[in-house]
Amino acid sequence: MADRAALEELVRLQGERVRGLKQQKASAEQIEEEVAKLLKLKAQLGPDESKHKFVLKTPKGTRDYSPRQMAVREKVFDVIIRCFKRHGAEVIDTPVFELKETLTGKYGEDSKLIYDLKDQGGELLSLRYDLTVPFARYLAMNKLTNIKRYHIAKVYRRDNPAMTRGRYREFYQCDFDIAGQFDPMIPDAECLKIMCEILSSLQIGDFLVKVNDRRILDGMFAICGVPDSKFRTICSSVDKLDKVSWEEVKNEMVGEKGLAPEVADRIGDYVQQHGGVSLVEQLLQDPKLSQNKQAMEGLGDLKLLFEYLTLFGVNDKISFDLSLARGLDYYTGVIYEAVLLQTPAQAGDEPSGVGSVAAGGRYDGLVGMFDPRGRKVPCVGLSIGVERIFSIVEQRLEALEEKVRTTETQVLVASAQKKLLEERLKLVSELWDAGIKAELLYKKNPKLLNQLQYCEEAGIPLVAIIGEQELKDGVIKLRSVASREEVDVRREDLVEEIKRRTDQPHCIC
Amino acid sequence: MPQLGLLPKRAWAALFSQLLRPPPSACTQAVRGHSQGTRDFSPQQMVVREKILDVVVSCFKRHGAQGLDTPAFELKEMLTENYGENSGLIYDLKDQGGELLSLRYDLTVPFARYLAMNKLKKMKRYHVGKVWRRESPAIVQGRYREFCQCDFDIAGQFDPMIPDAECLKIICEILSGLQLGNFLIKVNDRRIIDGVFAVCGVPESKFRVICSSIDKLDKMPWTDVRHEMVTKKGLAPEVADRIGDYVQCHGGVSLVEQLFQDPRLSQNKQALEGLRDLKLLFEYLTLFGITDKISFDLSLARGLDYYTGVIYEAVLLQTPAQAEEEPLNVGSVAAGGRYDELVAMFDPKGHKVPCVGLSIGVERIFYIVEQRMKALGEKIRATETQVFVATPQKNFLQERLKLIAELWDAGIKAEMPYKNNPKLLSQLHYCENTGIPLVVIIGEQELKEGVVKIRSVASRGEVAVKREDLVTEIQKRLSES
Numbered sequence: 005m006a007d008r009a010a011l012e013e014l015v016r017l018q019g020e021r022v023r024g025l026k027q028q029k030a031s032a033e034q035i036e037e038e039v040a041k042l043l044k045l046k047a048q049l050g051p052d053e054s055k056h057k058f059v060l061k062t063p064k065g066t067r068d069y070s071p072r073q074m075a076v077r078e079k080v081f082d083v084i085i086r087c088f089k090r091h092g093a094e095v096i097d098t099p100v101f102e103l104k105e106t107l108t109g110k111y112g113e114d115s116k117l118i119y120d121l122k123d124q125g126g127e128l129l130s131l132r133y134d135l136t137v138p139f140a141r142y143l144a145m146n147k148l149t150n151i152k153r154y155h156i157a158k159v160y161r162r163d164n165p166a167m168t169r170g171r172y173r174e175f176y177q178c179d180f181d182i183a184g185q186f187d188p189m190i191p192d193a194e195c196l197k198i199m200c201e202i203l204s205s206l207q208i209g210d211f212l213v214k215v216n217d218r219r220i221l222d223g224m225f226a227i228c229g230v231p232d233s234k235f236r237t238i239c240s241s242v243d244k245l246d247k248v249s250w251e252e253v254k255n256e257m258v259g260e261k262g263l264a265p266e267v268a269d270r271i272g273d274y275v276q277q278h279g280g281v282s283l284v285e286q287l288l289q290d291p292k293l294s295q296n297k298q299a300m301e302g303l304g305d306l307k308l309l310f311e312y313l314t315l316f317g318v319n320d321k322i323s324f325d326l327s328l329a330r331g332l333d334y335y336t337g338v339i340y341e342a343v344l345l346q347t348p349a350q351a352g353d354e355p356s357g358v359g360s361v362a363a364g365g366r367y368d369g370l371v372g373m374f375d376p377r378g379r380k381v382p383c384v385g386l387s388i389g390v391e392r393i394f395s396i397v398e399q400r401l402e403a404l405e406e407k408v409r410t411t412e413t414q415v416l417v418a419s420a421q422k423k424l425l426e427e428r429l430k431l432v433s434e435l436w437d438a439g440i441k442a443e444l445l446y447k448k449n450p451k452l453l454n455q456l457q458y459c460e461e462a463g464i465p466l467v468a469i470i471g472e473q474e475l476k477d478g479v480i481k482l483r484s485v486a487s488r489e490e491v492d493v494r495r496e497d498l499v500e501e502i503k504r505r506t507d508q509p510h511c512i513c
Numbered sequence: 514m515p516q517l518g519l520l521p522k523r524a525w526a527a528l529f530s531q532l533l534r535p536p537p538s539a540c541t542q543a544v545r546g547h548s549q550g551t552r553d554f555s556p557q558q559m560v561v562r563e564k565i566l567d568v569v570v571s572c573f574k575r576h577g578a579q580g581l582d583t584p585a586f587e588l589k590e591m592l593t594e595n596y597g598e599n600s601g602l603i604y605d606l607k608d609q610g611g612e613l614l615s616l617r618y619d620l621t622v623p624f625a626r627y628l629a630m631n632k633l634k635k636m637k638r639y640h641v642g643k644v645w646r647r648e649s650p651a652i653v654q655g656r657y658r659e660f661c662q663c664d665f666d667i668a669g670q671f672d673p674m675i676p677d678a679e680c681l682k683i684i685c686e687i688l689s690g691l692q693l694g695n696f697l698i699k700v701n702d703r704r705i706i707d708g709v710f711a712v713c714g715v716p717e718s719k720f721r722v723i724c725s726s727i728d729k730l731d732k733m734p735w736t737d738v739r740h741e742m743v744t745k746k747g748l749a750p751e752v753a754d755r756i757g758d759y760v761q762c763h764g765g766v767s768l769v770e771q772l773f774q775d776p777r778l779s780q781n782k783q784a785l786e787g788l789r790d791l792k793l794l795f796e797y798l799t800l801f802g803i804t805d806k807i808s809f810d811l812s813l814a815r816g817l818d819y820y821t822g823v824i825y826e827a828v829l830l831q832t833p834a835q836a837e838e839e840p841l842n843v844g845s846v847a848a849g850g851r852y853d854e855l856v857a858m859f860d861p862k863g864h865k866v867p868c869v870g871l872s873i874g875v876e877r878i879f880y881i882v883e884q885r886m887k888a889l890g891e892k893i894r895a896t897e898t899q900v901f902v903a904t905p906q907k908n909f910l911q912e913r914l915k916l917i918a919e920l921w922d923a924g925i926k927a928e929m930p931y932k933n934n935p936k937l938l939s940q941l942h943y944c945e946n947t948g949i950p951l952v953v954i955i956g957e958q959e960l961k962e963g964v965v966k967i968r969s970v971a972s973r974g975e976v977a978v979k980r981e982d983l984v985t986e987i988q989k990r991l992s993e994s
Binding site for chain 1: 546547548549551552553554555556559562563574575576577578579580581582583584585586587588601604605606607608609611612614616623626627629630638643645647659667669671672675676678682686718719721722745746747797800801802859861895896897898910911914915918921922924925926927928931932933
């Protein structure tokens, strides 16, 4: 055993020597000599038993997307991207890693969740944690003062994964942001309109978009008497109101976080409220709140927002909710979060706190942090929680027992007898050249039954069957897999006939 | 610093820590941008990339491939196992107390891992994704450390050469579809190369080294290659001459026939196997109608690490017109081959799953297309907006919002200015700059008459339509154009 270890070490060292020589561009002779030595050493090791020692798995918190999941994902992205484009967004892409210093200091306590790359002698790099900081970096780097962009890409967080709940370490984000100095609340309203359009089109059930404002929260805490130092921690308690009762939240604030009970009560008067624009009006008249400048600003903006949302026809989906207090790291104004509303059928599932499927807000201070002169570029945006949506859509399809096709093949080119491979190859090539999606079995003499079975499993709607007799007659048998009906089609008419049948919105094959 | 009071605590702290750093580095580092060898893609670049990827993926789908995606990183041991000498180019993640991870280097090893993990014996899949390599980036030639690969592979035990032929058909369809001009696909076979070397008397220990010299024949004349082999790689001159008789050959199926008759080569079992398969391949390629694009080229000797059978590489051919321009010299734009032993390396019991596949060099293609567009001064629209909703007078924001919501709800791609009272002229300029074809104008007059004006940005012609007919009218115009 020890000998083997020593031998492995020699192999490793020799391997490094070879690499070193190559890097130095040593003579081919020298390299060849050292490679030969390496091979000899490796031969001494004998059959590599260690070859299969590693476990076949993806890293913790990550997963492959199977063909079925890819099909679902594509459908979902298609809806989302269509909506982003409908609103005139451009698309960008950024590298998967950033300079470590770009990400440093932007995520507070969450910074420990960033994946770093090993120091391999170059720059220090980290995997991107979200798409917002790269966006701000892009704006500052290119000195852009306004842009409307979407970005769909994977981000990386060394979180505790809960894969059954859709919490991964590598996951997709779909971001849409409007950067620029504009007249108030118009782009903010458009973001909410976009969220509503996407969630409606995805048909994942009824949803609600909760809206609040950073300044209203801060103002409210101030007038209730929350000490500045406790703002953060009280926020996270308040935020739990969507999952637990007010009593429990109050107990936590007073019992665990040392908040004076009367302060907690005052908070309670506010944060249990939610409603429409009438609540905004009400709070604008609130004797205490109206003393706070920040809160008034926030309320004024929300009032304007509701006006615009009404004109957009989405105000029935919006709820001004004073308990919305999450994700406040860089938000400076309006914040929002979309949740799916439980249907009776899902009542047995997890509490709806996990139901957030999109979120966003206004963040006016971020880009300035990247600009050398601190120039401000106000931004407002949203992020769609697609991983959660993937699993919901997958579950829905399963429940409906709808088969998800993993390919888009329209025709299988089959042969009824032996020795027809040539004809099949010619025909399938003709179909491909005409843009038709077609396949054939990679067998010289496949059985017809197997070919038909292949179609049924893969959901291929049509079969073009070549047979000896049909060849003589100059026809191809076109068979509908669903109905099992067959009809003879003249060879020269086949392409058109297939196109006719497959171009219909719901394939009438 | 006006807005600090409103910044969240964390941002405050972060800002402070940045300010406490020595000034020059704080500023330059903050906006230094990206790491070496990587880049952002601007909206215009994304439009071009998406068009290219669309051609590639449509072709893969046309051939019945399923989509697959894998994580950006794999267990480090899985990758180092397979890349041997290249493992110095792999990006490792820092050891942060968990598993040791590395960024994937290509899409083939993850594919083999996926097959073994899921115990799959057959699969036809495509995978479009980024891969990472710590090479010295040669940005002039479009070589970056982060780049996109488009792979298509057929795994499974099938009757010989049918899937291999389909791979070549796919390369032809894609390169034709991208309209990059004339191209050629060089085809060879690992067993033929090994056979040629053996019958010529190349010592086994020099196979590798000689291969890389032979491969330079597409860039250097034979005399230079021969010189390199003899003087730098210690090959006996007569062996080099014998090799020369073979590797300078290229042609169609007739060359295959000719080599079958070759007295020396026909003694070599491997070579004969390879030649037989190539003959069959050419038969199928003829039926696919693409033999005019295929060249059996005995000098194709690259990337042989895990290929076990047929190998191929597609190169663009310069047109006479392009000969005036800078030679693009981007190398091949697609490549692939058969690799029957890879999956077995991952399978705990060593079960073999033969594979054949191809990889499209989209970065190189992207580079070529970008250069061409620049040379032609082509302007690219970064959005697909069809209609701009404009208002000529003040206080019409409300009407604008109502109207645009109507358009969005009807699926029309529309934009509007984020200003309460925008000037009409700047709104029209915006349309011209971004290529938006139609403007819908609503103002006091229109409101009174119950109409809206539709204006064509190109022709500047305007026509009034009834408000309730707006959506239909617009859809009509858009479908006509």
